[in-house]
Each structure stands twice: as C-alpha cells, then as structure tokens.
Amino acid sequence: MSLVEAAGENNVERVRQLLSNPGTDVHKADEDGGTALMWASKNGYTAIVQLLLAAPGINVHKADEDGSTALMMASHKKHSAITQLLLSVPGIDVNHANGNTALMYASLYGHTAIVQLLLAAPGIDVNYADEDGDTALEMASLHGYTTVVKLLLAAPGIDVNKMNGLNNTALVVATHKKRTVIVKLLTDANEPYLVKKNKEVRQWKKIPMPLRLWLEERRGVVKSRNAKLVDLWLAKKGLIDWQNSKYEKIRAERCRMD
Numbered sequence: 001m002s003l004v005e006a007a008g009e010n011n012v013e014r015v016r017q018l019l020s021n022p023g024t025d026v027h028k029a030d031e032d033g034g035t036a037l038m039w040a041s042k043n044g045y046t047a048i049v050q051l052l053l054a055a056p057g058i059n060v061h062k063a064d065e066d067g068s069t070a071l072m073m074a075s076h077k078k079h080s081a082i083t084q085l086l087l088s089v090p091g092i093d094v095n096h097a098n099g100n101t102a103l104m105y106a107s108l109y110g111h112t113a114i115v116q117l118l119l120a121a122p123g124i125d126v127n128y129a130d131e132d133g134d135t136a137l138e139m140a141s142l143h144g145y146t147t148v149v150k151l152l153l154a155a156p157g158i159d160v161n162k163m164n165g166l167n168n169t170a171l172v173v174a175t176h177k178k179r180t181v182i183v184k185l186l187t188d189a190n191e192p193y194l195v196k197k198n199k200e201v202r203q204w205k206k207i208p209m210p211l212r213l214w215l216e217e218r219r220g221v222v223k224s225r226n227a228k229l230v231d232l233w234l235a236k237k238g239l240i241d242w243q244n245s246k247y248e249k250i251r252a253e254r255c256r257m258d
Contacts, residue, residue: 003028007036007052010045019055026055033064041070041086044079053085060089067098075102080113087121094121099130107136107152110145119155126155133164141170141186144179153189160189 003024006014015036018024029035037058040048049070052058063069071092074082083102086092095101103124106114115136118124129135137158140148149170152158161169168176171186 003036004030004034004039007045007048008039008043010040010043010048012047012051015048015051019051026052026058027062029062029064033066035062035064035070037062037070038064038068038073041079041082042073042077044074044077044082046079046081046085049082049085053089060086060092061096063096063098069093069096069102072096072098072100072102072105075111075114075118076105076109078106078109078111078114080111080117083114083117087117092121094118094123095125095128097128097130101125101128101136104128104130104136104139107140107145107148108143110140110143110148112145112147112151115148115151119151124155126152126157127159127162129162129164133162133166135159135162135164135170137162137170138164138168138173141174141179141182142177144177144182146179146181146185149182149185153185160186 001009001011001014003015003018003026005011006018019026026037027035034042037049037052037060039045040052053060060070068076071083071086071094074086087094094103097104100108103115103118103126105111106118119126126137127135134142137149137152137160140152153160160171163169171183171190174182174186
C-alpha cells in the first residue's frame with residue numbers, strides 16, 4: 001500500500017510506518033496529481049495530516065492537476081482543524097488560486113469558522129477575484145451567508161465597491177437575490193460613500209457606485225422590486241430623504257425604472 005493510498009484510507013499506522021522509511025517520497029502523487037497530504041486534508045484525516053506535516057521537506061504548496069492545494073481542499077470541505085494546522089506552517093501561501101482561493105471556497109460554501117481562520121492569516125487577500133471578477137464578498141452575498149459577509153466587511157482593506165465582469169458589486173448582487181439583511185449590511189458599509197441627510201446633494205455624476213448602479217441599470221437587469229430593498233434601508237438609515245426636492249433628479253431616475 002502506497003503512502004497516497006494509506007492516507008486516503010485513513011490508515012494511520014501504515015502512514016507512520018512509511019514515513020519512518022527514509023526512501024518514502026512524501027510528494028508522490030496519484031494520476032490526478034493528488035498527494036498524501038492532499039487526500040488527508042480533503043477527507044478530514046487530522047492525525048495523518050499531523051504526521052505528514054512533521055515529515056522533513058514536506059511541500060504544502062504542491063497542487064494537483066486542477067491547481068488545488070491541501071489548504072484549498074481543507075477549506076472547501078470545511079475541515080477547520082486541518083485548515084488551522086496548514087495555516088500554522090511558516091510561509092504558507094494563503095492566496096494560492098486555481099481561479100478561487102481558499103478564502104473564496106470557504107465564503108462560497110458558507111464555512112464561517114474557516115473564513116475566520118483565513119482572515120486572521122498574514123497576507124490574506126480579501127479582494128482577490130476569479131476570472132469573472134467575483135470576490136469572496138460577492139460570493140457570500142450571492143448565497144446569503146450573512147455571518148460570512150459580516151466577517152469579510154470587518155476585514156482590513158475590504159473593497160465593498162469592487163465590481164465584477166458584469167459591473168456588479170456585492171450590493172447589486174444582494175439586491176438581485178433579495179438578501180435583505182445582507183443589503184442592510186452592505187448599505188451600512190457604504191455609508192461613507194452615500195448621500196447624507198441634511199448635506200448638500202452631490203452632482204449626479206459624482207454619486208458613486210453602487211448607488212448609481214441600481215439607479216442607472218437598464219430596466220429588467222435590476223428590477224424595481226429588488227432596488228426598493230435598498231430604498232428601504234436608505235430611508236431607515238436616514239441617508240436619503242426621497243421627498244426632499246434636493247434629490248429630485250435622483251428620484252426621477254428611480255421612478256423611471258418603476
């Protein structure tokens with residue numbers, strides 16, 4: 001039985017035996033590029049991961065044919081203990097991507113504990129985007145993972161207005177899916193950028209994204225019944241008084257969509 005097979009079957013004693021042999025190649029992979037560390041990380045075999053991480057020269061950055069590393073697999077499969085073990089390895093690349101990073105996988109599937117661990121990792125890139133321009137924040141907003149959204153919004157350097165390839169922000173994505181609580185969170189996060197009550201109204205072109213997005217998008221792309229979710233929270237926050245004549249041009253644009 002090879003090391004990869006032993007790790008994949010959670011055979012701790014066989015793994016220990018093989019690792020005691022100086023001739024064992026800890027990086028030998030199966031036909032799909034999967035190593036013993038990857039299989040153990042993916043399947044949640046904590047004891048085997050501990051043994052493998054103690055092996056001299058173990059490479060935690062090795063990726064399979066799909067570009068996935070052990071950290072990405074553990075994060076994807078919600079194995080918190082293993083994720084923590086891997087993150088404790090000095091110099092581990094927390095931003096390695098095969099299109100998605102470990103943080104994006106955890107956010108996509110709502111793995112709150114994993115997201116917390118990754119956000120605490122030095123050098124984590126909270127704004128990394130896939131080939132479609134989607135970030136961890138947009139993924140969590142899309143699927144309605146409120147706690148994950150809260151964690152991401154609290155992360156230093158988070159770009160709440162980052163747009164994907166369709167020019168959508170997390171706020172626009174959340175309004176599409178009627179994620180009311182998340183819309184409120186994202187609206188609160190955008191408060192410094194929105195028009196404030198009792199302040200001089202900004203020129204239309206100076207009103208930033210994402211407020212302009214749901215005002216300007218073509219009919220049918222952002223439906224008015226979804227955009228009204230944003231209206232609701234803006235009104236509750238006192239950020240915009242839609243009855244004030246100062247906002248006549250904005251209100252006219254909003255009514256045009258109805």
